[in-house]
Amino acid sequence: MAFTLATWNxxxxxxxxxxxxRLMREEMPDILCLQECKSPVEKIPVEGFRALGYNWMVARGQKGYNGVAILSKLPISEAGAGDYAALGHARHVAARLENGVTIHNFYVPAGGDIPDREVNVKFGQKLDFLTHMRDEFHDSRPEKAILVGDLNIAPREDDVWNHKALLKIVSHTPVEVAQLGETQEAGQWVDVTRQDVPEGRLYSWWSYRSPDWDAADKGRRLDHVWATPDISNAAHGSRVLRAARGWEQPSDHAPVFATFDL
Incomplete structure (x- = not known):
């Protein structure tokens, strides 16, 4: 089985x-994982997606906030959802393909503006969310699994436009990068995107606050595709669809793609 997967906040x-x-028509990923859907599940506009061949969906939703969905052309079955850090947020859902591969779709909390849990509850929630992920992966190491989503952390120096300038900015602080690293290591997850694109600056998010995001190019790689070691070598073709950030009334994130031959 070969399939192309995309993740998009x-x-x-x-x-x-x-x-x-538009993404479904032009890029035709077999599986599309969405974050920050901001919709109850019953109000996700599935009719139009089904008309384009996406007949399967697993999702968790909330009115106006959070929300994750996996839309698929391939048959999938629901494989659970976690309430990480007991926040009561719709930030994770999992689906299983017929070949036994499990896809986890995560939306990690952004963490607010101040990187100090003593004065910023949201930052503490973000760290606790990652800790819960880490501990779960450590206790039950995943196999034949893919993890995607907006993890809201740009871990490498070349995942941000200016490493030194962002060291005290939420999403690239040393404590967050270390926490994400521990989470990745606990599940032995392989960063598929950087496996395919090992060198050079690579971003998936550009702030709405930048009047000319494309020319300024002050981006961060916040959106990720990981895989467990038993299937990571089957991944290839990773890319960021930067052009989507320039579509009319766009998300501030661009879709990230990877293909798996399994």
Whole structure:
């Protein structure tokens, strides 16, 4: 089985239904994982997606916040959802393909603006969320699994436009990078994107605050595709669809793709 997977923080699936459909028509990923859907599951506009061949969906939703969904052309079955850090947020859902591969779709909390859990509850929640992920992977090491999503951390120096300038900015602080590293190591996850694109600056997010995001190019790689070692060598073709950041009324994230031959 060969399939192409994409992950995309859509920043409201109902507001950007047309962009999701455009991606489906133009890029035709077999599986599309969305984060920050901002919709109850029953209000996700599945009819238009089904018309394009995406007949399967597993999702967790909330009104106006969070929300994750896995849309697929291939048959999938629900494989659970976790309430990480007991936040009561719709930030994780898992699906299983017929070949036994499990896909985890995560939306890690952004963490607010101040990288100090003593004065910023949201930053503490982010670290606790990652700790819960780490401990779960350590206790039950995943196999034949893919993990995707907006992890809200750019771990490498070349995952941000200016490493030194962002060391005290949430998403690239040393404590977050270390926490993400521990989480990755606990599950022995392989960073598929950097396996395929090992060198050079690579971003998947550009702030709405930048009046000319493309020319300024002050990006961060916040969106990730990981795989367990038993299937990571089957991955190839990783890319970021940067052009989608320039579509009309876009998300501030661009989709990230990878293909697996399994």
């Amino acid at each position: 859509i920043n409201s699936v109902r507001l950007r239904e047309g962009l999701v459909q």
